[in-house]
Amino acid sequence: MTSSILFVCLGNICRSPLVEAVARRRFADAGLSIEVDSCGTGGWHVGQGADERSIRVAEEAGYRLRDHRVRQLAVDDFRRFDALLAMDDDNLAVLRASSPPQYRDRAILFLDAAGLDEYAPPIVPDPYYEDLDAFRHVLKLAEQGVDGLIERLRRGVPLVAPSRAATR
Template identity: 60%
Template structure:
């Protein structure tokens, strides 16, 4: 995998993509690696809102601070700005593929497989789930961030 800036994408940008972005930022920083990591949603329902309170609580318990996060929607310029655009699930990847200029589609990937994780290929949406579902997303984010770190040249 090449070195570059990462964009994490989910549906509303209030649960999965903000926490994955924060975990990746922290893991890369702890390894002394500089990388820009942002997040956005394919939908615009939550633009300007903070992360979901349940995700904030789960993230805080795991050592991640999402208090500064403000949701934003995907913009066409994002495909040019970010070297890698990671979708949290197949539906997000379909939406990204439809919006992305054909010459930049090689930048798109599902996050977990791109991070070298076998097994689960999607980060499940915890929005309608339990507290355990939010903790599961954080665990997947941590595994994925570690895999991305291993696969990204210094």
């Protein structure tokens, strides 16, 4: 059973904090007790808040993001979280390269874990150099993805390989 999920993107200012905010509220609304957090594979923004555009689209949709503080991926995250869900292939590659071997299978793509097969490739695009509509698109993917996670968790479908998820 998945009890903790880490959402991972590049800088932890756009995508992963939005997904974390959506997951935090929707998991609670669904009665699921799952620890959620987010981080970036890069450390450029550590200690800062989320991108103002992410905050804006989150608040427009009723999610709380203003208190978010950026943090970078830590080695302990691989042991601490049952699933490390990357927003794109580059972040997934960093996760797998950084992971201790026994935890490598805990790192997967967020939209793959959510069972959203209609997205090819199954990535959440980085909106950083785009306009506000790109951030709204990320929010839409976050909501669809989190709803997919909820559905899978309710059906008892593991988000990661069961043989690895049990290894602590």
